Amino acid sequence: TEACLAAIDAADALGAFVHKTPEIALERARAADTRIKAGDAPDMCGIPVGIKDLFCTEGVPSQAASKILEGFRPEYESTVSGQLRDAGAVMLGKLNMDEFAMGSSNETSVYGNAVNPWRAGNSDAALTPGGSSGGSAAAVAADLCLAATGTDTGGSIRQPAAFTGIVGLKPTYGRASRWGIVAFASSLDQAGPMTKTVRDAAIMGAAMMGHDPKDSTSAELPVPDFEAMLTGDIRGKVIGIPKEYRMDGMPAEIEALWTRGREMLADAGAVIRDISLPHTKYALPTYYVIAPAEASSNLARYDGVRFGYRAKLAQGDGITELYEKTRAEGFGPEVRRRVMVGTYVLSAGYYDAYYNRARKVRTLIKHDFETVFNEGVDAILTPATPSAAFALGQKFDDPVQMYLNDVFTVTVNLAGLPGLAVPTGLDAQGLPLGLQLIGKPWEEGELLNIGYALE
Ligand code: GLN
Numbered sequence: 001t002e003a004c005l006a007a008i009d010a011a012d013a014l015g016a017f018v019h020k021t022p023e024i025a026l027e028r029a030r031a032a033d034t035r036i037k038a039g040d041a042p043d044m045c046g047i048p049v050g051i052k053d054l055f056c057t058e059g060v061p062s063q064a065a066s067k068i069l070e071g072f073r074p075e076y077e078s079t080v081s082g083q084l085r086d087a088g089a090v091m092l093g094k095l096n097m098d099e100f101a102m103g104s105s106n107e108t109s110v111y112g113n114a115v116n117p118w119r120a121g122n123s124d125a126a127l128t129p130g131g132s133s134g135g136s137a138a139a140v141a142a143d144l145c146l147a148a149t150g151t152d153t154g155g156s157i158r159q160p161a162a163f164t165g166i167v168g169l170k171p172t173y174g175r176a177s178r179w180g181i182v183a184f185a186s187s188l189d190q191a192g193p194m195t196k197t198v199r200d201a202a203i204m205g206a207a208m209m210g211h212d213p214k215d216s217t218s219a220e221l222p223v224p225d226f227e228a229m230l231t232g233d234i235r236g237k238v239i240g241i242p243k244e245y246r247m248d249g250m251p252a253e254i255e256a257l258w259t260r261g262r263e264m265l266a267d268a269g270a271v272i273r274d275i276s277l278p279h280t281k282y283a284l285p286t287y288y289v290i291a292p293a294e295a296s297s298n299l300a301r302y303d304g305v306r307f308g309y310r311a312k313l314a315q316g317d318g319i320t321e322l323y324e325k326t327r328a329e330g331f332g333p334e335v336r337r338r339v340m341v342g343t344y345v346l347s348a349g350y351y352d353a354y355y356n357r358a359r360k361v362r363t364l365i366k367h368d369f370e371t372v373f374n375e376g377v378d379a380i381l382t383p384a385t386p387s388a389a390f391a392l393g394q395k396f397d398d399p400v401q402m403y404l405n406d407v408f409t410v411t412v413n414l415a416g417l418p419g420l421a422v423p424t425g426l427d428a429q430g431l432p433l434g435l436q437l438i439g440k441p442w443e444e445g446e447l448l449n450i451g452y453a454l455e
Contacts, residue, residue, distance in 0.1 A: 078180025096135025106134025106424025155409025296342025
């Protein structure tokens with residue numbers, strides 16, 4: 001813990017930690033020592049971790065990287081960070097992210113962006129660590145902590161993991177409690193581990209998951225011992241390669257990475273099968289209707305009365321001005337864009353044309369996956385991202401370019417499936433690239449074991 005705290009102080013330029021909690025960390029580390037000496041040490045006991053700013057942490061600023069939550073210190077702990085704390089994990093502080101987890105580059109944060117510790121070739125240009133869990137990814141990749149929590153609504157664990165050469169697991173929807181995590185799009189959000197290795201993801205993932213009566217969508221299923229399932233034996237497992245993920249204009253190195261991944265799995269005894277997921281091309285537009293719709297509803301609670309920031313009012317201003325000014329000043333441009341899109345697609349005249357249509361297409365996307373799993377496919381292998389990490393600023397002014405980053409990841413959230421990003425190689429400039437494995441519902445253990453063979 002002391003070594004991590006020193007590393008964090010020396011790495012302020014990365015912008016990974018936005019609130020440091022050294023007193024809490026040292027107190028929990030001492031408590032962990034005591035537990036270890038007493039022989040009562042769960043797997044996470046004494047492990048220094050970072051917590052994404054989206055998780056409410058008791059008494060500690062929890063701002064979702066937004067001005068509108070300025071000064072908010074929850075009186076409660078999210079179920080997931082509470083489970084980690086109870087398992088002995090040591091919280092070092094809160095990690096940078098895109099505002100309300102909306103973004104793919106960590107550039108929408110009120111704190112400013114986090115920086116990817118990797119550089120392309122001899123270039124000094126600062127790269128994005130990805131988003132929205134960019135601070136988590138940068139912190140793990142730069143050895144500021146042993147692991148971090150992330151959340152993933154459309155790729156926010158897997159894309160930053162791929163951009164920084166670490167492992168990221170998005171569990172099956174309902175596997176990890178959403179209670180106490182600032183809501184973005186409630187039917188898509190899931191928390192998961194971001195770690196250096198698949199084994200670490202198995203250990204930390206198990207500590208984060210489980211049924212929670214406080215989240216009505218949380219599944220009443222036991223969480224298996226994922227670590228014990230890492231046998232490396234994947235003989236006979238059927239791995240699907242979806243042809244729709246071979247996008248036009250896909251960089252040759254992503255194509256080569258994907259080919260190498262299938263060869264590695266074939267060498268380990270898996271059966272490779274070409275498959276089709278015909279509705280893939282609708283996933284991105286579907287996601288960018290559903291996610292903003294849910295966000296516009298979830299973010300209605302930030303009204304300047306109940307939480308955080310409140311705008312200064314002028315003489316004669318009433319409740320409407322309070323809402324308008326607070327939201328105009330408190331939300332950044334990307335969040336405002338999402339709220340406007342969401343409100344539009346939910347409004348009476350457009351509901352059927354956009355929101356209802358998107359829900360129907362979502363069902364078709366889910367059926368695509370169910371069909372291939374019913375036909376014997378055990379897991380699906382795809383690239384995690386369409387490129388390696390890009391330069392900060394490069395896509396910031398073009399939301400559509402930014403949204404295209406999520407092309408391989410959003411299908412997984414729409415279908416509620418588990419997804420795992422595994423670092424599998426470097427590009428010609430020496431930047432990390434990752435592959436994605438998509439699994440059957442509740443089969444995180446099998447997914448991790450297949451990922452273990454790719455690592
Ligand atoms: N980049 C996607 C978005 O901006 C996904 C974000 C996420 O998974 N939280 O919505």
